[in-house]
Amino acid sequence: QRRMFTNVEMDNSTGVAVIKMNSPPVNSLSLEFLTEFAINMEKLEMDRGCRGVILTSSVPRIFSAGLDITEMYGKTPEHCGAFWRAVQEMWLKLYGSSMITIAAINGSSPAGGCLMAISCDYRIMTDYPKYSIGLNETKLGIVAPFWFKDTMINCIGNRATEHSLQLGLQYNPPEALKVGLVDQLETEDKLMTTASSVMSQWLAIPDHARQITKSMMRKPIIDQLLRQREADVQNFVKFITKDSIQKSLQMYMEMLKQKKG
Numbered sequence: 001q002r003r004m005f006t007n008v009e010m011d012n013s014t015g016v017a018v019i020k021m022n023s024p025p026v027n028s029l030s031l032e033f034l035t036e037f038a039i040n041m042e043k044l045e046m047d048r049g050c051r052g053v054i055l056t057s058s059v060p061r062i063f064s065a066g067l068d069i070t071e072m073y074g075k076t077p078e079h080c081g082a083f084w085r086a087v088q089e090m091w092l093k094l095y096g097s098s099m100i101t102i103a104a105i106n107g108s109s110p111a112g113g114c115l116m117a118i119s120c121d122y123r124i125m126t127d128y129p130k131y132s133i134g135l136n137e138t139k140l141g142i143v144a145p146f147w148f149k150d151t152m153i154n155c156i157g158n159r160a161t162e163h164s165l166q167l168g169l170q171y172n173p174p175e176a177l178k179v180g181l182v183d184q185l186e187t188e189d190k191l192m193t194t195a196s197s198v199m200s201q202w203l204a205i206p207d208h209a210r211q212i213t214k215s216m217m218r219k220p221i222i223d224q225l226l227r228q229r230e231a232d233v234q235n236f237v238k239f240i241t242k243d244s245i246q247k248s249l250q251m252y253m254e255m256l257k258q259k260k261g
């Protein structure tokens with residue numbers, strides 16, 4: 001039986017779906033997870049009754065640990081290529097969604113987890129000092145691709161992105177709010193009700209006008225990836241399968257395990 005990585009609950013009275021990521025221990029984004037996520041987004045997109053999505057996690061303390069590193073380590077070029085296509089697809093579906101998307105960030109959200117959050121229209125994060133969010137790729141010795149970078153620029157601006165990406169910064173909730181990486185902080189118990197009330201404000205805007213506006217803001221980056229999608233895959237595969245990059249990933253994974261021990 002196929003595993004479910006996400007739990008989708010649709011409320012027909014409001015037209016809002018809640019997607020809960022549920023892949024313990026850290027909601028890492030594996031090929032299967034990403035594939036299921038993209039299918040769920042597609043289904044909701046086609047559902048005329050669904051106007052908004054709240055993205056959150058049912059794993060305690062973690063929104064998402066980002067891309068599953070084991071999908072990029074010691075794998076064949078073919079596997080890496082398939083994985084990267086699934087990462088692209090997840091982003092295209094989320095960033096390009098015509099629905100209202102709100103991230104209720106109830107835990108840490110490094111790298112690909114941060115990408116998911118900044119691909120939404122609005123972000124609310126639990127105000128717990130140990131949680132962090134950011135694109136930390138350089139810390140793993142890897143490089144966030146242009147569409148990760150451009151998604152962040154559209155969220156926090158050029159200078160802050162340059163600083164943030166080069167240093168691979170992870171922000172705690174007050175810092176994330178200050179730099180604009182999240183829009184609002186909330187206590188854990190009120191996170192979902194606040195997300196719902198923010199959603200109501202967005203639902204009050206005529207869909208058509210909001211959708212065209214959203215598309216106008218986001219289309220240039222989406223089109224840029226669509227134009228060079230296969231080249232982006234090849235670029236990823238060439239980069240990630242290099243011995244030096246594989247070594248960096250191995251060291252990073254060992255560091256994660258040691259930190260635990």
Ligand SMILES: CCCCCCCCC/C=C/C(=O)SCCNC(=O)CCNC(=O)[C@H](O)C(C)(C)COP(=O)(O)OP(=O)(O)OC[C@H]1O[C@@H](n2cnc3c(N)ncnc32)[C@H](O)[C@@H]1OP(=O)(O)O
Pocket residue numbers: 025026028062064065066067068069070108110111112113136137140142143144145235236239240253256257260
């Ligand atoms: C030029 C352009 C070309 C293209 C260039 C290529 C671009 C690639 C872009 C990459 C984007 C990414 O998202 S790369 C992924 C980056 N992600 C990260 O750096 C997150 C690393 N993880 C963490 O920081 C932490 O685990 C965190 C999420 C905060 C949770 O901390 P905790 O203490 O609660 O839990 P831990 O003990 O650390 O983790 C529990 C277990 O999960 C594992 N684990 C944690 N994160 C994992 C992950 N991302 N993938 C797999 N496994 C992970 C740990 O190893 C543990 O395994 P066991 O010990 O076996 O139990």
